[in-house]
Amino acid sequence: MAERGRMVFPFTAIVNQERMKRALILNAINFRIGGVLIRGERGTAKSTVARGLAALLPGIRVVADHAFNCDPDQPATWCTSCRTRVEQGETLTATTRQVPFVELPVGATEDRVVGTLDIERAIQKGERRFEPGVLAAANRGILYVDEVNLLDDHIVDVLLDAAAMGVNTVEREGISFQHPARFILVGTMNPEEGDLRPQLLDRFALCVDVTGVHDANARMDIMERNLAYEQDGEAFCEEWAPQEQVLAARIEAARRLLPEVRYTRADMATIAEMMAGLGVDGHRGDLVILKTAVAHAAWEERRRLTDRDIIVAAELALPHRLKRRPFDEVQTSIEQLDKMVAMAREHAEEAQSKDRQAAVDGDITGKSREKKA
DSSP states (O other): OEETTEEOOOGGGSOSOHHHHHHHHHHHHOGGGOOEEEEEOTTSSHHHHHHHHHHHSOOEEEESSOSSOOOTTOGGGOOHHHHHHHHTTOOOOEEEEOOOEEEOOTTOOHHHHHOEEOHHHHHHHOOOOEEOOHHHHHTTSEEEETTGGGSOHHHHHHHHHHHHHSEEEEEETTEEEEEEOOOEEEEEEOGGGOOOOHHHHTTSSEEEEEOOOOOHHHHHHHHHHHHHHHHOHHHHHHHHHHHHHHHHHHHHHHHHHGGGOBOOHHHHHHHHHHHHHHTOOSSHHHHHHHHHHHHHHHHTTOSBOOHHHHHHHHHHHSTTTSTTSOHHHHHHHHHTHHHHHHHHHHHHHHHHHHHHHHHHHHHHHHHHHHHHO
16 A cells, blocks of 8 residues: 555454554544544554554545645535635545545744735735644544654544544634644553643544554564565565555445444443442543444444444543553453443343333322322
């Protein structure tokens, strides 16, 4: 697979790191999950897997000669420029582009991230001119932020706000410009170099802790594949092309199925019981688990949630939310998630059964009183 003229190591050729790959795939199925934080030492394929995902995803239809990757088929998401052009009678032409992969530059300022308005031009000539930033370039793609824990907190806030809202609005001196900013936010960090503030940590939907591969055979596979890629990248990518195509087709099918996946109040009650039992602060985690579980059901070609979907989602949504517990205790909690979900499901169903019985008893009592009257 190629990325802007350069070869990209195939996503499916990456050895192990299944949890990291799963977190990225589920975000690709549902952009609204809210991104993933990958914690681990250097040399664990963090950037390679993110680049590989962007390279294998199907191309996107965009407005031609345009910096914001607006979807010509979704007028409600258009930027200010596209709306103005259409209002003036212009017909937008479409083209297809590869899913963008954008790395946040080291030392990026807020203006570099969100973009800037040319106030002088607006005042002198009455023209609204906007210089796109990183958020515009990343729209409908992947925004990769290396060493996110070393960024200024305000910049991290800006990135997380845009990822959550799906829109970037810049206002200066009474002039505003808006454009879509729907992207998969992938932040990486080495915990030994410092952590994120708890408030920022919680805003990353999913979190994966990665380590080097310790199985000797797997390490040999890593060496062999990397040497083959270095020797002839084009031939290596061609060898893995069938697997890449199969994965891309499965992700696309899951995206189409996603709106049809249904969940029940019992599913929500199960998640709520589990999170309350774990003492997780706030409610963002509950919503993240539900969205991730729905995406996982679509990934496995199902239209109904199961406990397995909730368990898989919880494995990805809980590591950074059980933050006040020792690392080994967090791992133990995750390993026992199947039991916890089963107990939460049982409690939720018992509560619902009691509610239904209470409703029936109330109805019977009411009818009895009517007869006596």
